[in-house]
Amino acid sequence: MVNKITIKTILNKSKTRDDWFLGNYTLNPYAGCSMACIYCYTRGSKYGGEHGVDVSAKSNAVPILKKSLKNSIRRNERGIIILGSAADPYPAVEKELTLTREILGIIKRFKFPVHILTKSELILRDMDILKGIKEIAILPDELVDKLDNGVIISFSFSSLDEKLAKIIEPGVPKPIERLETMKKFSDAGFKTGIINMPVLPFLSDSDEEVETIINSAKKYGADYILYGGLTLYGEAPDDCKTLYFNFLKENYPNLVNEYKKLFKGSSSLSKSYQRDLTVRFGEISTRYGIKNSLL
Ligand code: SF4
DSSP: OOEEEOOSOOEEEOSSOOTTTOOSEEEOSEESOTTOOTTOTTSGGGGTTOSSSSOEEETTHHHHHHHHHHHHHHTTOOOOEEEOSSSOSOOTTHHHHOHHHHHHHHHHHTTOOEEEEESOGGGGGGHHHHHHHHHHOOOOGGGTTTOSSSEEEEEEESOSOHHHHHHHSTTSOOHHHHHHHHHHHHHTTOEEEEEEEEEOTTTTOSHHHHHHHHHHHHHTTOSEEEEEEOBOOOSSTTSHHHHHHHHHHHHOGGGHHHHHHHHTTSSBOOHHHHHHHHHHHHHHHHHHTOBSSOO
């Protein structure tokens, strides 16, 4: 039985376009995410506990979205809608509920461009609608010369190691399945790529591992690979910092102190770690001829 909630708003407009993902709006069809990645910063107390692993479908999302998009058009506002900023738009329940599919249908009807962030191969089911959006979406003026069409699809990874991914992202399809899904979208002419976020210190950040994911990005048709370091929030039992340290204690006890040194009690990695990751990722990406940005 799927939990359902009613909402007052579904489309959140950003003050300025997000340079990283190119979004003007965010939209999350579901609250909570069954993929249960232990590093997920939307879990726990950071967002008031609303984004746990239990999924709730926003049951009145479709009529609210129609109204919001009509209003945006009336105000002459156009922009890319990011689907999946706070919760994957393709949790397991989407298979039977088809809420994300309905939402895409509305987005197509109103000719808005979309950038989907997902870890699920279920997105293949909606390739027909996405092809339709690709044909007719109206891009905001400032992106008309920079994008070929109005659909971008990004697949997220923290590691390509199947064993590690199974522990750290228990509800997510295997890395190889995500790569193969990305290839199908690439072959169908979509702008698609990898979001390697978070890169995990000592677990997926060596030169070899960075090179492997960049090589895979090229091999499986990615136009870009974005990356970012790990952020760990909170001390409460469901907070990702607590969950992540529990994972380390259980599986990599030798890394607990290394992580403490890197984070120094903060939620972010040390500046020197981040600089080093930027340099290494940039150098290897250049060598493989792949961009670290969408444009
Ligand atoms: S798929 Fe994304 S939103 Fe869902 S738990 Fe993992 S990181 Fe969080």
